[in-house]
Amino acid sequence: MSELIVVGDRVLIRPDSGEQQTESGLVLPASVAERDRIGSGRIEQVGPGHLIPNPDYSDSEPWAEPKKIGRYLPLEANVGDLAFYQRKEAIEFTYKQTKFFIVPHHAILALIRPDHEDVISELLDSNRP
Numbered sequence: 001m002s003e004l005i006v007v008g009d010r011v012l013i014r015p016d017s018g019e020q021q022t023e024s025g026l027v028l029p030a031s032v033a034e035r036d037r038i039g040s041g042r043i044e045q046v047g048p049g050h051l052i053p054n055p056d057y058s059d060s061e062p063w064a065e066p067k068k069i070g071r072y073l074p075l076e077a078n079v080g081d082l083a084f085y086q087r088k089e090a091i092e093f094t095y096k097q098t099k100f101f102i103v104p105h106h107a108i109l110a111l112i113r114p115d116h117e118d119v120i121s122e123l124l125d126s127n128r129p
Contacts (some may be wrong), residue, residue: 015041
């Protein structure tokens with residue numbers, strides 16, 4: 001996914017499959033799950049963050065090495081996190097036959113970050129016959 005670049009304080013989320021199961025075992029289709037106000041999915045890409053002024057910038061010293069006017073404050077979300085977000089803030093689009101959402105960072109309600117042990121066990125489970 002190197003061609004697609006997320007800008008600013010936004011994240012690219014691949015939504016969950018959409019089907020949900022009730023406590024009694026009834027499977028709800030994706031159309032019912034989409035009515036919820038909160039969505040969830042894996043973060044695929046993260047923008048550079050919030051643009052803030054660079055306190056080191058000065059145009060009064062023309063002989064000095066030029067510095068950038070702004071810099072970015074990184075976002076809390078990381079690639080691979082499971083995000084819960086407000087659906088009304090998300091923008092849906094399809095890229096290479098895959099559905100994604102662009103979500104502003106302020107619309108993310110909670111993150112679940114996998115532990116290293118979770119990632120290792122998931123890799124081991126996927127390699128077993």
